[in-house]
Amino acid sequence: MKATLLVTVLFCLAATPAGAIAEFAVGPYFGGAVPIVNDLAESGSAWGIQGRVNLLSWVALGGHFNISSFGNPQEVFFEGTANEFTAEIDGGSATTFAADLYLGRSGGSAGVNFYLVGSVGSFSWDRDQLGEITKTTYSVGPGLEIVLPMHVGLEGRAMLEVVPTDNDGSWKNLLWFVGANYHFGAR
Amino acid sequence: MKKLVLIGLVLILAFASSGCLITGQVTFIETIDIGLTTNAVIKSFFLDFNSNDDYLDNKDDIKSVDALAVVAVLKNNAAQPAVVQIWITRDLTTFTAAADIRANGILFFESPTVPANSTLKINWADAFLFTMNEQAVIDEVLGDGDLTVYGIAKNPLFDLEIDAEVQVTVTVGK
Numbered sequence: 001m002k003a004t005l006l007v008t009v010l011f012c013l014a015a016t017p018a019g020a021i022a023e024f025a026v027g028p029y030f031g032g033a034v035p036i037v038n039d040l041a042e043s044g045s046a047w048g049i050q051g052r053v054n055l056l057s058w059v060a061l062g063g064h065f066n067i068s069s070f071g072n073p074q075e076v077f078f079e080g081t082a083n084e085f086t087a088e089i090d091g092g093s094a095t096t097f098a099a100d101l102y103l104g105r106s107g108g109s110a111g112v113n114f115y116l117v118g119s120v121g122s123f124s125w126d127r128d129q130l131g132e133i134t135k136t137t138y139s140v141g142p143g144l145e146i147v148l149p150m151h152v153g154l155e156g157r158a159m160l161e162v163v164p165t166d167n168d169g170s171w172k173n174l175l176w177f178v179g180a181n182y183h184f185g186a187r
Numbered sequence: 188m189k190k191l192v193l194i195g196l197v198l199i200l201a202f203a204s205s206g207c208l209i210t211g212q213v214t215f216i217e218t219i220d221i222g223l224t225t226n227a228v229i230k231s232f233f234l235d236f237n238s239n240d241d242y243l244d245n246k247d248d249i250k251s252v253d254a255l256a257v258v259a260v261l262k263n264n265a266a267q268p269a270v271v272q273i274w275i276t277r278d279l280t281t282f283t284a285a286a287d288i289r290a291n292g293i294l295f296f297e298s299p300t301v302p303a304n305s306t307l308k309i310n311w312a313d314a315f316l317f318t319m320n321e322q323a324v325i326d327e328v329l330g331d332g333d334l335t336v337y338g339i340a341k342n343p344l345f346d347l348e349i350d351a352e353v354q355v356t357v358t359v360g361k
Contacts, residue, residue, distance in 0.1 A: 037210075037212065039213055039214035039356055040212050040253065040356055073214075081350075083350050169210040170210055
């Protein structure tokens with residue numbers, strides 16, 4: 001996966017003549033992070049900033065910085081006894097830096113644009129009790145952007161984020177967000 | 188549009204084929220029912236994870252142990268403070284003397300000082316501070332799943348009631 005994305009990125013860069021970059025977009029986003037089958041985290045918020053450069057009409061390269069703040073997981077201890085109590089630990093927050101590859105209409109053309117995005121990056125999950133762990137993250141998902149004539153785009157996206165851990169396991173999160181982008185150089 | 192959907196499905200299948208997509212982090216809790224233990228009569232407890240349905244359901248699919256901690260309610264019945272210790276042996280043992288337990292066991296938990304005639308609760312967040320030598324228990328979770336647990340105190344004279352549970356989070360998957 002990582003190698004495939006890297007080769008694709010290098011191919012696109014090599015195939016793009018100097019000066020052909022006509023558009024780039026940047027903007028913030030806000031949404032949610034939903035852990036999938038993970039008892040050590042609950043749903044929380046996600047926010048970040050992203051940017052992308054359109055290399056070809058159907059290909060763009062970008063990057064994003066994301067912070068997912070997870071909710072605290074709870075457990076009931078000594079259930080059914082006089083000592084029963086509910087306790088929680090810190091769900092923590094995950095900071096991600098990633099490179100993005102967009103396939104589809106992700107440029108600044110006015111109208112409704114649909115695309116697919118794949119990302120590879122660094123995922124650092126910091127929790128009070130369990131410390132900080134950094135792994136490589138992969139994500140993929142569809143996005144939809146409505147670009148207005150004044151070059152402002154309103155975007156919605158959903159991503160499946162997979163963070164392989166040791167021993168063939170992984171953490172998985174569903175990320176969703178809405179954001180706004182400004183498209184520089186859009187015609 | 189159809190091509191994009193196809194590419195997306197191919198990428199998800201690539202994730203799935205790596206095996207890591209169909210895993211999850213599952214927590215189970217097992218009781219450590221030591222109860223009343225004194226320097227005169229030291230109580231042991233045979234901890235068998237195999238009696239836990241959540242463990243048994245996932246035992247063959249455990250890939251790793253991600254978190255492990257001892258939550259406890261500790262009652263000190265004595266007139267002097269006590270530091271509670273939970274020791275383990277990885278086999279079935281029947282030690283009756285604190286010296287033998289220390290010589291042959293592994294210290295798994297040590298509490299802060301419990302004042303005289305007082306009760307101290309160790310909640311989940313604090314449990315990680317007082318749980319130690321987790322690898323021995325992790326090996327048991329990944330192994331045959333049973334061990335012997337002893338409740339004593341750091342000080343020679345003690346009169347305790349130990350109600351504890353061990354919380355274990357594992358990554359499971361096919």
